[in-house]
Amino acid sequence: xxxxxxxxxxNKLRDGNGTWLKSYYFTRAAFSVVWVAxxxxxxxxxxxxxxxMLVVYPAWDAAANLVDAQRNGGLRSNLTQVLxxxxxxxxxxxxxxxxxxxxxxxxxxxxxxxALSGGFQLGTGVRRWKRHGAQWAMILSxxxxxxxxxxxxxxxxxxxxxxxxxxxxxxAFGAFYFLxxxxxxxxxxxxxxxxx
Numbered sequence: 725x726x727x728x729x730x731x732x733x734x735n736k737l738r739d740g741n742g743t744w745l746k747s748y749y750f751t752r753a754a755f756s757v758v759w760v761a762x763x764x765x766x767x768x769x770x771x772x773x774x775x776x777m778l779v780v781y782p783a784w785d786a787a788a789n790l791v792d793a794q795r796n797g798g799l800r801s802n803l804t805q806v807l808x809x810x811x812x813x814x815x816x817x818x819x820x821x822x823x824x825x826x827x828x829x830x831x832x833x834x835x836x837x838x839a840l841s842g843g844f845q846l847g848t849g850v851r852r853w854k855r856h857g858a859q860w861a862m863i864l865s866x867x868x869x870x871x872x873x874x875x876x877x878x879x880x881x882x883x884x885x886x887x888x889x890x891x892x893x894x895x896a897f898g899a900f901y902f903l904x905x906x907x908x909x910x911x912x913x914x915x916x917x918x919x920x
Contacts, residue, residue, distance in 0.1 A: 835876030842869025
């Protein structure tokens with residue numbers, strides 16, 4: 725009887741975290757879609773709005789990772805996300821400083837951030853694979869983010885002046901991967917429910 729209760733409680737915990745993770749991924753995807761749409765429309769010709777959006781993007785990532793880590797076992801159990809919160813918070817400040825220097829400096833900051841946060845996201849995806857499954861999109865997203873970071877760093881050293889629209893495709897890929905992860909978790913949950 726006690727073993728049965730334990731299994732039931734574990735399934736409820738897993739389902740609860742799975743529900744949170746789906747909502748989290750859908751929310752992250754929606755935020756990125758809106759951010760990209762604004763980058764290609766409103767912010768494209770309005771440097772003030774573009775500057776605010778460039779600061780908000782890493783700040784949002786820091787806040788989202790913090791809440792997700794707290795909802796999934798706490799900060800002590802989620803080192804990769806704690807590191808992501810730290811890097812994204814530092815990036816937010818660095819973007820504010822870089823905006824006063826040049827857009828090339830901003831792109832360089834985004835490059836370092838994309839490489840580091842991508843590595844931490846990859847680590848989070850690998851760690852979550854056993855418990856939740858359907859994490860290959862997050863792992864792939866983390867790896868692609870690392871590659872984008874290297875490309876951003878290279879581009880920041882050229883004479884061309886980057887725009888927010890140069891960063892927007894990176895956010896668009898992020899939206900795609902978060903959406904795919906949410907859908908895969910939803911499919912996995914339905915299969916598990918229909919099999920039980």
